[in-house]
Amino acid sequence: MPTNSAGTPLLAAQTLSLVRGGRALFRDISFAVHAGQLWQIEGPNGAGKTSLLRILCGLARYGFEGRVQRPAPQLYLGHHAAVKGLLTPRENLAWHVSGADRYANEQIESALVRVGLYGYEDVPSHTLSAGQQRRVNLARLFLSSAPVWLLDEPFAAIDKEGVVALETLLEEHVAAGGAVLMTSHQAVQVNCEVRVLDLAGSVV
Amino acid sequence: MSAPGTFQFCARLLHRQLLLAVRRPIDIGNPLLFFVMVVALFPLGLGPAPEKLADFAPGVLWITALLSNLLTSDTLFRSDFDDGSLEQLLLAPQPLYLSVLAYMLAHWLTTGLLLAVVAPVFAVMLSLPMAALGILVTSLLLGTAVLSLLGGIGAALTVGLKRGGMLISLLILPLYMPVLIFGSAAVEAAVSGVPAGPYLAILGAMVCLAIALAPLAVAAGLRISIDA
Amino acid sequence: MWSFFHKLGSPPWLYAISGVILRWLLPATIMALAVGMVWGLLFTSPDFRQGNSYRIIYIHVPAAVVALAGYYLMAIAGAINLIWRMKMADVAMRAAAPVGAAFTFIALFTGAIWGKPTWGTWWVWDARITSMVILLFLYLGVVALYEAFDNKEAAGKACAVLSLVGMVNIPIIYKSVDWWYSLHQPASIKFTGDSTIDSSMLYPLLLMIAAFYALFTCCLLLNMRAELLQREARTQWVRKLASAAEAR
Numbered sequence: 093m094p095t096n097s098a099g100t101p102l103l104a105a106q107t108l109s110l111v112r113g114g115r116a117l118f119r120d121i122s123f124a125v126h127a128g129q130l131w132q133i134e135g136p137n138g139a140g141k142t143s144l145l146r147i148l149c150g151l152a153r154y155g156f157e158g159r160v161q162r163p164a165p166q167l168y169l170g171h172h173a174a175v176k177g178l179l180t181p182r183e184n185l186a187w188h189v190s191g192a193d194r195y196a197n198e199q200i201e202s203a204l205v206r207v208g209l210y211g212y213e214d215v216p217s218h219t220l221s222a223g224q225q226r227r228v229n230l231a232r233l234f235l236s237s238a239p240v241w242l243l244d245e246p247f248a249a250i251d252k253e254g255v256v257a258l259e260t261l262l263e264e265h266v267a268a269g270g271a272v273l274m275t276s277h278q279a280v281q282v283n284c285e286v287r288v289l290d291l292a293g294s295v296v
Numbered sequence: 297m298s299a300p301g302t303f304q305f306c307a308r309l310l311h312r313q314l315l316l317a318v319r320r321p322i323d324i325g326n327p328l329l330f331f332v333m334v335v336a337l338f339p340l341g342l343g344p345a346p347e348k349l350a351d352f353a354p355g356v357l358w359i360t361a362l363l364s365n366l367l368t369s370d371t372l373f374r375s376d377f378d379d380g381s382l383e384q385l386l387l388a389p390q391p392l393y394l395s396v397l398a399y400m401l402a403h404w405l406t407t408g409l410l411l412a413v414v415a416p417v418f419a420v421m422l423s424l425p426m427a428a429l430g431i432l433v434t435s436l437l438l439g440t441a442v443l444s445l446l447g448g449i450g451a452a453l454t455v456g457l458k459r460g461g462m463l464i465s466l467l468i469l470p471l472y473m474p475v476l477i478f479g480s481a482a483v484e485a486a487v488s489g490v491p492a493g494p495y496l497a498i499l500g501a502m503v504c505l506a507i508a509l510a511p512l513a514v515a516a517g518l519r520i521s522i523d524a
Numbered sequence: 525m526w527s528f529f530h531k532l533g534s535p536p537w538l539y540a541i542s543g544v545i546l547r548w549l550l551p552a553t554i555m556a557l558a559v560g561m562v563w564g565l566l567f568t569s570p571d572f573r574q575g576n577s578y579r580i581i582y583i584h585v586p587a588a589v590v591a592l593a594g595y596y597l598m599a600i601a602g603a604i605n606l607i608w609r610m611k612m613a614d615v616a617m618r619a620a621a622p623v624g625a626a627f628t629f630i631a632l633f634t635g636a637i638w639g640k641p642t643w644g645t646w647w648v649w650d651a652r653i654t655s656m657v658i659l660l661f662l663y664l665g666v667v668a669l670y671e672a673f674d675n676k677e678a679a680g681k682a683c684a685v686l687s688l689v690g691m692v693n694i695p696i697i698y699k700s701v702d703w704w705y706s707l708h709q710p711a712s713i714k715f716t717g718d719s720t721i722d723s724s725m726l727y728p729l730l731l732m733i734a735a736f737y738a739l740f741t742c743c744l745l746l747n748m749r750a751e752l753l754q755r756e757a758r759t760q761w762v763r764k765l766a767s768a769a770e771a772r
Contacts (some may be wrong), residue, residue: 145513149387151383151386151387151522151523152389152518152523153523154523155521155523164388165389168384168387169381170383171380172378172379172380172383173379173380174379174380174381174383174384175379176316176375176376176379176381177379178315178316178319178320179312179315179316179319183312183315185313187308188306188384190300191305191384191385191389191390192306192387192388192389193300196302276498
């Protein structure tokens with residue numbers, strides 16, 4: 093597959109290093125993410141992958157060295173489901189996307205249906221299982237207009253059907269010119285090229 | 297499709313916070329119950345003589361309101377921190393300064409405002425002269441607004457800590473003290489027939505200063521706590 | 525000029541230069557304190573109203589002045605760390621907190637000692653003492669917040685924010701307490717009178733204030749050096765120092 097390096101990168105980082113507790117989690121990582129690329133961050137179990145994603149999205153501002161450029165808007169989905177138990181999935185999703193755009197009720201409903209929560213839109217979220225709560229969060233992907241997606245373990249607690257649906261969604265997003273950066277314990281089965289960012293290699 | 301304006305976003309945030317508070321009414325009821333019970337402690341401790349109670353009533357009411365406010369400040373950001381909603385707020389394009397103002401406004405509406413409204417009942421129980429009740433309510437309305445804003449600072453700095461509980465009291469009680477001084481002075485002035493306007497004006501000035509500066513500290517504290 | 529700031533950010537250089545400064549500052553401080561205390565405690569004439577017990581002001585007032593200045597120093601050091609990410613400013617802020625708290629405690633303690641012979645009680649809630657108590661709480665809050673964080677870098681940033689909030693509040697607190705005191709002041713006794721101070725008493729007082737500033741700086745530098753060694757314990761230059769010390 094020809095590398096699409098035309099145009100400015102959607103996300104770029106130079107010489108990122110992170111030391112925590114006297115141990116280097118990664119050292120001198122540099123990369124650039126262009127439109128149409130899907131990257132998987134790999135590394136040993138530990139906080140390195142999550143920390144890198146948090147640095148890239150801007151939540152971690154101290155403690156690391158190096159530079160990050162974020163010319164394009166991002167969507168970050170972290171470990172937590174960010175779902176409030178007292179609100180319904182509809183209210184939770186509507187709240188999450190209210191910062192980025194104005195969405196009609198039908199769009200919110202259809203996003204919830206696409207993640208398999210049809211019939212659950214108006215129950216209190218604390219009655220949902222952990223997997224269902226994560227799916228409320230993932231529904232944001234269907235409504236997002238941000239080109240860059242930073243996903244931390246998006247397949248966690250999702251069943252097989254959900255995994256396939258999510259992989260299809262990632263393919264579509266990348267094909268449409270977006271970019272995805274994700275961590276995952278399992279291999280991603282997608283029809284596009286998966287570039288690997290290996291953290292373990294940087295510390296050798 | 298464009299990003300919604302900041303004012304709309306903050307209005308929605310305020311609506312969300314109020315919705316969450318209303319759906320768990322015990323969170324609103326607890327500080328009020330605490331207020332009631334602590335006020336009841338004073339006659340038990342000081343004796344039931346009305347003159348003595350009336351003497352201490354302005355200070356007692358104000359200190360109790362302050363402590364109830366302290367009790368609820370800790371939880372201002374905690375649930376959002378625990379479930380990851382706070383992270384998403386920090387990543388939103390709208391300025392954090394105004395978003396945290398919405399948080400603190402919601403907090404004041406569900407604690408300070410209610411405290412000010414129920415205070416006259418307990419003031420009567422402590423033999424506070426009727427003439428001072430209006431000033432009591434006004435001073436509490438203004439003062440608890442400042443307390444909510446200052447409490448937000450303490451909450452933001454300690455939200456990520458596991459054993460945050462008592463620490464927030466140590467951090468913000470010194471900041472509460474000027475509010476207490478002028479709040480109880482306003483009520484004392486009303487009791488002795490002296491105009492309380494100047495004290496209320498100073499409380500008003502504190503509210504303005506707190507609205508202007510506290511969100512800076514709160515936003516900085518949240519970013520630091522999320523990063524830790 | 526920039527190289528100076530760059531060097532200021534380097535732990536071994538800071539350690540070395542603080543050692544050099546302490547070598548002459550420490551004896552100078554001890555001398556100034558000795559001269560000041562002897563002058564104030566022995567060679568000035570007794571006060572008209574308070575007799576000899578007023579002499580405690582030669583310790584109380586300098587301690588109070590330096591305690592307040594120390595808080596501002598702590599807040600400014602924290603701000604420098606917050607804005608320009610200078611780790612050495614973080615070290616300075618961290619070192620200043622317990623030192624400032626100690627000076628505040630000394631001021632409170634000597635204030636209480638002053639109270640006993642003068643007004644008959646060990647403690648009196650006058651404006652200055654009350655403000656000192658609140659200042660002590662502000663200091664202790666910074667120390668407690670630092671200890672509560674596991675991630676020490678975040679701890680430094682959080683304490684910087686807290687000290688800045690405290691810095692803005694200190695004038696408000698001092699003015700409020702001043703005003704509160706004047707409102708509730710018992711009519712018969714005036715605890716903190718605006719007495720004009722005689723020049724024979726003023727000069728030893730000024731010397732003691734200068735000596736206390738120097739003492740604060742010595743304590744701060746010593747604490748900073750300890751903090752630097754602790755933070756950099758695993759680096760080369762500290763190991764070299766340790767082995768050099770062992771060899772001696």
